[in-house]
Amino acid sequence: MADKREIEPGIEQDFSNQMSYGDYLRLDLLLSAQQPQSDPPQHDELLFIVQHQTSELWLKLMVHELRSARSLLATDDLSPALKRLARVKHIQRVLTDQWSVLATLTPSEYAEIRPFLATSSGFQSAQYREVEFLLGNKDADMVRVFKHDAAVRDELSTLLNEPSLYDEFLAYLSRRGYAVPEDVLTRDVTRQHAASPELVEVFAQVYAAPSEHWGVYETCEELVDVEDNFQQWRFRHLQVVQRTIGHKIGTGGSSGVDFLRRALDLTFFPELFEVRTRIGG
Ligand code: HEM
Numbered sequence: 001m002a003d004k005r006e007i008e009p010g011i012e013q014d015f016s017n018q019m020s021y022g023d024y025l026r027l028d029l030l031l032s033a034q035q036p037q038s039d040p041p042q043h044d045e046l047l048f049i050v051q052h053q054t055s056e057l058w059l060k061l062m063v064h065e066l067r068s069a070r071s072l073l074a075t076d077d078l079s080p081a082l083k084r085l086a087r088v089k090h091i092q093r094v095l096t097d098q099w100s101v102l103a104t105l106t107p108s109e110y111a112e113i114r115p116f117l118a119t120s121s122g123f124q125s126a127q128y129r130e131v132e133f134l135l136g137n138k139d140a141d142m143v144r145v146f147k148h149d150a151a152v153r154d155e156l157s158t159l160l161n162e163p164s165l166y167d168e169f170l171a172y173l174s175r176r177g178y179a180v181p182e183d184v185l186t187r188d189v190t191r192q193h194a195a196s197p198e199l200v201e202v203f204a205q206v207y208a209a210p211s212e213h214w215g216v217y218e219t220c221e222e223l224v225d226v227e228d229n230f231q232q233w234r235f236r237h238l239q240v241v242q243r244t245i246g247h248k249i250g251t252g253g254s255s256g257v258d259f260l261r262r263a264l265d266l267t268f269f270p271e272l273f274e275v276r277t278r279i280g281g
Contacts (some may be wrong), residue, residue, distance in 0.1 A: 023269035037116035044109040045116070051102045055095060057128035062091050066134040066165060069119050073168040076175065076277045078215050085222045092229035103243065110244045114251070118188040121252025122237075125149050135226070135268045136164035136193050166269055169219060170199070176216070187261070203275040220272055227268050234263050 015023070022028065032055065036045040039046070069084035122128065126149075129142050138160055148151040163171070167189055174180040181198045203220060206213040238260045241250075250256045267273060 005270075023258060038113055039116075042109075042112045042116075044105055047102065047105060048110075048113055051098065054098065056125070056127055058091050058095050059125070059131060061129045062088055063127055063134065065091070066131065069167045070134065070163070070168050073165070073172050074163075076172060077251050078172070078219065082219060082222055082277075085219075085226060091230055092226070092233060096229065096231070096233045096236050099233075099240050103240050105244060107244055108244070116249045119251060119253070121250055123250070123252035126156060129156055132160055133159040135230070136166045137266055138190055139190050140190060141175055160190050162212045164193070164268075166193060166223070169223070173202065173216065178206075178216070193268075193270070193273065199271040200274045200278065202273055205280050207275055223269050224257065224272050229274075230268070231264060234260070239265070253259055 007271050012018070012205070027228060034046060037043050047270045049250050061098060065084045065088045069081045069088070072078075072081035124145055126146055130143075132139075132142075133156065141151060143156050143160060146156055148182065167187075167275065170184055174185055179198070180204055181196055184193075184196050186194065206217050210217040216271060238257060241260060245256060247257055250259070254260075
């Protein structure tokens with residue numbers, strides 16, 4: 001057994017005139033963006049900041065993938081769109097699993113940081129709202145939260161006014177000859193999609209004969225996975241909040257756990273869940 005691994009002669013070691021790992025990734029910026037506010041400094045604040053910042057990075061990638069999936073559906077490129085959704089599902093898994101790191105923060109440790117968070121809250125996460133809007137949970141009231149930041153507000157407002165991923169999937173289905181109702185295709189996309197009984201019929205036909213509708217069937221199941229994963233993230237957030245602050249109000253001013261629990265009733269793709277009651281007689 002060697003007790004030392006020699007650096008091979010070919011390995012780059014001088015970056016005075018060429019790009020290094022840190023240069024490419026702008027680690028100067030990234031690793032100086034953790035600015036704890038607590039005074040005197042609290043050991044656990046770094047965990048709190050890193051957990052949120054890593055979540056935001058993954059949300060950034062998720063927005064990127066969802067936007068692409070939506071464009072691909074708009075041009076009838078179903079297989080590449082599914083590839084995007086496969087990646088989205090892995091990102092969601094990471095986001096959900098990483099709650100276990102924050103769950104090591106005890107209520108006493110959080111209480112030491114809480115005063116320094118002031119009114120900041122994940123409720124004000126623009127990228128989280130972008131993901132919700134892309135998936136179809138549209139809510140114009142959410143845009144107002146960002147009126148202090150014109151660039152973010154405009155970005156979100158643009159997404160509010162664009163079709164969601166589900167809208168594009170339904171338009172794709174219609175182009176393929178499926179009987180998607182006209183009022184669904186021409187709906188006001190700034191609002192949450194309202195469940196359509198006629199659309200449940202369309203999906204009932206797909207689920208009755210999967211092999212005849214394979215691409216569509218597969219996409220339906222991918223969307224169900226995405227919603228399922230999203231709900232698991234919401235639920236883990238709720239659990240971590242409950243074990244950390246109990247029933248105290250949130251830094252953003254909501255009732256806390258009760259407010260978060262109501263989000264579990266929201267659904268992006270109502271017909272894809274409704275159709276399940278119909279399968280198999
Ligand atoms: C101990 C840590 C945490 C606590 C105690 C907590 C608490 C809360 C509470 C009480 C709310 C409701 C709004 C409010 O009144 O503030 C909320 C919303 C939210 N939080 Fe957290 N949170 C924590 C960590 C995180 C992390 C790490 C993220 C990751 C980005 C996050 C993202 C969100 C989002 C996106 C919402 C809005 C959810 C919705 O509108 O349904 N939270 N949080």
